[in-house]
Amino acid sequence: MVRFVDVPNMQRWVIDTGIETAIAGIAGTIEEDFRRWPAFDKTARVASHSDVGVIELMPISDDRTYGFKYVNGHPTNPARGLQTVTAFGVLADVDSGYPTLWAEMTILTALRTAATSAVAARVLAPAGATTMAMIGTGSQSEFQALAFRRLLGIERLRIWDTDPHAMDVFERNIRPLGFDVVRAGSAADAVRGAEIITTCTADKTYATILTDDMVVPGVHVNAIGGDCPGKTELDAAILRRADVFVEFPPQTRIEGEIQQLAADHPVTELWRVLRGEAAGRTSPDQITVFDSVGFALEDFSALRHLAGALDGTDYYADVDLIADPADPKDLFALVAAGAAVGAPV
Amino acid sequence: MVRFVDVPNMQRWVIDTGIETAIAGIAGTIEEDFRRWPAFDKTARVASHSDVGVIELMPISDDRTYGFKYVNGHPTNPARGLQTVTAFGVLADVDSGYPTLWAEMTILTALRTAATSAVAARVLAPAGATTMAMIGTGSQSEFQALAFRRLLGIERLRIWDTDPHAMDVFERNIRPLGFDVVRAGSAADAVRGAEIITTCTADKTYATILTDDMVVPGVHVNAIGGDCPGKTELDAAILRRADVFVEFPPQTRIEGEIQQLAADHPVTELWRVLRGEAAGRTSPDQITVFDSVGFALEDFSALRHLAGALDGTDYYADVDLIADPADPKDLFALVAAGAAVGAPV
Numbered sequence: 001m002v003r004f005v006d007v008p009n010m011q012r013w014v015i016d017t018g019i020e021t022a023i024a025g026i027a028g029t030i031e032e033d034f035r036r037w038p039a040f041d042k043t044a045r046v047a048s049h050s051d052v053g054v055i056e057l058m059p060i061s062d063d064r065t066y067g068f069k070y071v072n073g074h075p076t077n078p079a080r081g082l083q084t085v086t087a088f089g090v091l092a093d094v095d096s097g098y099p100t101l102w103a104e105m106t107i108l109t110a111l112r113t114a115a116t117s118a119v120a121a122r123v124l125a126p127a128g129a130t131t132m133a134m135i136g137t138g139s140q141s142e143f144q145a146l147a148f149r150r151l152l153g154i155e156r157l158r159i160w161d162t163d164p165h166a167m168d169v170f171e172r173n174i175r176p177l178g179f180d181v182v183r184a185g186s187a188a189d190a191v192r193g194a195e196i197i198t199t200c201t202a203d204k205t206y207a208t209i210l211t212d213d214m215v216v217p218g219v220h221v222n223a224i225g226g227d228c229p230g231k232t233e234l235d236a237a238i239l240r241r242a243d244v245f246v247e248f249p250p251q252t253r254i255e256g257e258i259q260q261l262a263a264d265h266p267v268t269e270l271w272r273v274l275r276g277e278a279a280g281r282t283s284p285d286q287i288t289v290f291d292s293v294g295f296a297l298e299d300f301s302a303l304r305h306l307a308g309a310l311d312g313t314d315y316y317a318d319v320d321l322i323a324d325p326a327d328p329k330d331l332f333a334l335v336a337a338g339a340a341v342g343a344p345v
Numbered sequence: 346m347v348r349f350v351d352v353p354n355m356q357r358w359v360i361d362t363g364i365e366t367a368i369a370g371i372a373g374t375i376e377e378d379f380r381r382w383p384a385f386d387k388t389a390r391v392a393s394h395s396d397v398g399v400i401e402l403m404p405i406s407d408d409r410t411y412g413f414k415y416v417n418g419h420p421t422n423p424a425r426g427l428q429t430v431t432a433f434g435v436l437a438d439v440d441s442g443y444p445t446l447w448a449e450m451t452i453l454t455a456l457r458t459a460a461t462s463a464v465a466a467r468v469l470a471p472a473g474a475t476t477m478a479m480i481g482t483g484s485q486s487e488f489q490a491l492a493f494r495r496l497l498g499i500e501r502l503r504i505w506d507t508d509p510h511a512m513d514v515f516e517r518n519i520r521p522l523g524f525d526v527v528r529a530g531s532a533a534d535a536v537r538g539a540e541i542i543t544t545c546t547a548d549k550t551y552a553t554i555l556t557d558d559m560v561v562p563g564v565h566v567n568a569i570g571g572d573c574p575g576k577t578e579l580d581a582a583i584l585r586r587a588d589v590f591v592e593f594p595p596q597t598r599i600e601g602e603i604q605q606l607a608a609d610h611p612v613t614e615l616w617r618v619l620r621g622e623a624a625g626r627t628s629p630d631q632i633t634v635f636d637s638v639g640f641a642l643e644d645f646s647a648l649r650h651l652a653g654a655l656d657g658t659d660y661y662a663d664v665d666l667i668a669d670p671a672d673p674k675d676l677f678a679l680v681a682a683g684a685a686v687g688a689p690v
Contacts, residue, residue: 006665007679015683022683046391048406050439055411057402061393066400070413070435072442078673082441086667090415094395096427097417106668110676139676146684169675177684320351322431323451328423330514331455331484334352338360338367339491339522 001318003310005103013306013315014107020150023143027115027151029305033297034119037271039063040297044251047228052076054228060296066092067300069105073228075202084139084202085109091303098322101307105299110140112302113294114147116247117222121152121196123273123280124245124288125220129195131156135187135209135233136201136225137170144198144222145174152196156180160190161201188214198222199233206230206260212237217285226257227293234289236260242287245270245280247295256291267291346663348655350448358651358660359452365495368488372460372496374650378642379464382616384408385642389596392573397421399573405641411437412645414450418573420547429484429547430454436648443667446652450644455485457647458639459492461592462567466497466541468618468625469590469633470565474540476501480532480554480578481546481570482515489543489567490519497541501525505535506546533559543567544578551575551605557582562630571602572638579634581605587632590615590625592640601636612636 005013014022033040045058053074060067071087078084087105092098132154134141138161148154157179161167171181184190191197191214199209202225212235215221221242226232234257244267246252258265270290272278281288310316325333332339350358359367378385390403398419405412416432423429432450437443477499479486483506493499502524506512512528520526529535536542536559544554547570557580560566566587571577579602589612591597603610615635617623626633655661670678677684 007668011679014680019680019683041393048386048411053442055442057404059402066393074442081673083673088666097398097400097419104666138674142677166674173677321433321449323352328426328428329483329511332487332518334356335359338364
């Protein structure tokens, strides 16, 4: 039997756990797994692009556990009432090859993306930061806000989105939770006074959500939306002034903001910072950019954290996904009753 | 909602349909899809190898439908009561990125592998063949026998396996279905007089199941078991005497029997034969080898056939895999009740 966490069960787990506590738990597992980075068999995700979007498979494995996520990205989906990003994921046992967990990951991806941003910001954002600008207030935005409050103590948000409705939704969701929210009149207005700038927009184009003049010394840029070939958010000049931190360079150089730069532009891998092998932020005037595209290890960590949380609960159903004949060399026995039907015996 | 076909429902579908009819239906869809080969976005499968086995993802897409299969291969699994190969698969809508079907594929893979072998043999085996040698009588073997009877009229089987128990199981399953079965004393004995030789063993090593002297002019070799780097079944000399037919050369050159040959050894793609653009068998003395490793399109076809067969039936359950907030920009609404828990408001 494989444990299956559908959407209602994932909702129950998140609600009962508390969103911030769930994010903090996932963040802890992400840090733990990033610190053992060399233990993983890593590969850039396998993408299938169409005119309207992309479908990706993101596999990763250590010597005990294999995991993958299926995720789509379809920027025009919301116009017809569908999510831009939906996902599901699987964990399996390396030793037997048998899957052990199947879970919805639309909600879980939102949690892990926010957790990853906050894990990176803890080593990259300026000390004592209190204010975050958020450019793009779509489905990921509330999770980012909660992650940055829980892991960095951010209480003040300055928001901007080209879609006023997205800002309405964000404010309605976030104000009751005790945040100080300023609705800006433009992206340039939003970034004023913010020590951290989170960009999270969904257009599948080379966009310039942040221009060079908007990023002052000392700022940390949490760049989430540039995550696909041909989809970027930052003026390349910002990247040249900044120290750029990435997840998995072979993937980020194709998908991230740094696709705008030379293939050998120096970047620092986040896992090295988390292991103490490379420096994070080293001065108050430094501009840091976390050029996040989302890496398979983050999904693995989120699923691993979830799997651990399921024991002794009813947040899952057992599903019969693996054919299990009494004699492993006799798969046929499972359908033998269908052998005579239509057979010219 | 996503349609989910678990193991019991797959069993019911196969039994109610009849195994041979199910295989014939899948074979028809495989032929149809191979004939529109250029319409697919194809990639070699993504494999994660460990000391004891492999876990693979096999994605493929046309402009309407995306599909992938998860499949493992663990040759030592049967020794502890587990299947060598288990699998599940997904179809999704390219336009929205949303998955539509999730199905067990351990049973379905057995059907599609047999269907593919028979589709190839129809254009490669000598005319009027009546006898097939089967080297390796594990989980795939009965399905091969039924496929070759239904699609080629093969009624006589000469079998050999190093594991007598595997032969016992095969004979017990297949004799009641009207086949004429001869249990051989060796692989060399099994191939005597057979116009078709099917090799389907599971050892993850360079093996020589068939030596050069065992393959006489005019024979068609249906080579299934050499499907992994370092895992082959045929003496390379056979391949040099034969015309070799393959599914997807970039994958077969790494995984198939032809991994033993030079990277530019001439091969013919099966889809070209099925489209009439390349010759299959051209003479009675020709040796043909179908160097089959299993390609993503065959799984796509099997899932597509299954999906079509489900309409109006109860062979599936609807599962809630896709988070679906009323407002697509408000994913947070699904878990908002968990925002206050543990929050330092």
